[in-house]
Amino acid sequence: MKIGLDVLGGDYAPNATITGAIEAQKILKGDQKIVLIGDQKDTTERLKQAGVDLDKFDYVHAPEVISMHDHPTKAITQKPNxxxxxxxxxxxxxxxxxxxxxxxxxxxxxGSVFSVKTIPGIIRPAIATNVPKLKSGFGILLDVGANSECKPEMLNQFAILGSIYAEYIYGINKPKIGLLNIGEEQEKGNNLTISTYPLLKENTKINFIGNVEGRELFTDTADVFVCDGFTGNIVLKLAESFYITTLKKGFKDEFFDRFNYERYGGTPILGVNAPVIIGHGISTPEAIKNMVLHSKDMIESKFIDKIRSVFN
Structure with missing residues (x-):
């Protein structure tokens, strides 16, 4: 198993990425190796300083950085290294x-769409994230930013992707799928949710339970919450603020601790032909470690094959 990690990505790279990789490697098995992609000389020097055996990792030299301010499409082509x-x-x-x-x-x-490409049959990939449940565990929210404008057919596919993800990555049997909306009644919502509802209701590949409201996001009402990327991103950023707020207020609580992005490391792009994980820009070593371990879980579960089998 070869787990690729961008050494230069993130506000605290390469210190955070290399430290996180070192911690992740301690947990991985002997046949599971992290491939460090970045400035090879600088990377190996930092590993030596940390007293790490260089043979524990593989290396690919890529000295250029795509910054947070670079135009995504132009940067991929203009910065091939x-x-x-x-x-x-x-x-x-x-x-x-x-x-x-x-x-x-x-x-x-x-890079995901133009390099490894979307799985045949999928209109657009989606980004999924965890949302803590009050009792225990996590629910899944998608899309949280890949698609700010969506068609009903896209949300229908997001429901399938989220269901597969919840089942094979988190072991949830027959995940309950809810459509995030402003009311529980079928006729509630905007044109998108009203048109999406019947598609989800008729979809035999998912366990659709109907509309769910924002107040139910952290309950056991549903396991997967489906929405467009514009709505999902606002919900995600609001949820992330809970953890920061509790820290500032000096309030310690196990539930709010589970909003800490470090615990799950990153969010997967669902619907492309290989496991791709996006980490938070302010990722710490702990977040990087968990991002690597999440990548391992996605590889081991043969998650991509499961999606292909459903959409073929």
Whole structure:
């Protein structure tokens, strides 16, 4: 198993990425190796300083950086030696089994669609994230930013992707699918949700339970919450603020601790032909470690094959 990691991605790279990779490697098995993609000389020097055996990792030299301010589409083509561009090239060639980065989100989306491409039959990939449940565990929310404008057919596919993800990555049997809306009644909502409802209701590949409201997001009402990327991103950013607010207020609570992005490391792009994980721009070593381990889980579960079998 080869897990690709962008060493140069993120606000605290390369210190955070290399430290996180070191911690992840301690947990991985002998046949599971992290491929560090970045400035090879600088990377190996930092590993030596940390007292790490260099043979524990593989290396691919990619000295350029796609910054958070670079235009995603232009940067991929104009910076072919960047860690993100090289990472996707390796993924496309099958030289790594997954690719993770805390770098430019737009570039990661563009790289996914134009390099490894979407799985045949899928209109657009979606980004999924975890939402803590009050009792225990997590629900899944998607899309949270890949598609700000959606068609009903896209939300119908997001429901399938979310259901497969919840089942095979988190072991949830027959995940309950809810359509995030402003009311529980079928006729509630805007044109998008009203048109999506019957598609989900008739979809035999999912366990659709109907509309769910925002107040039910952290309950056991549903396991997967489906929405367009504009709505999902607003919900995600609001949820992330809960953890920061509790820290500032000096309030300690196990539930709010589970809003800490470090715990799950990154969010997957669902619907492309290989496991791709996007990390938070402010990823710490702990977040990087968990992003690598999440990549491992997606590879081991043969998650991509499960999606292909449903959409073929």
């Amino acid at each position: 960047s860690s993100i561009a090289v990472g996707f090239d390796l993924l496309k060639k099958g030289e790594i089994d997954s690719f993770a980065s805390a770098g430019n989100t737009g570039a990661m989306l563009v």
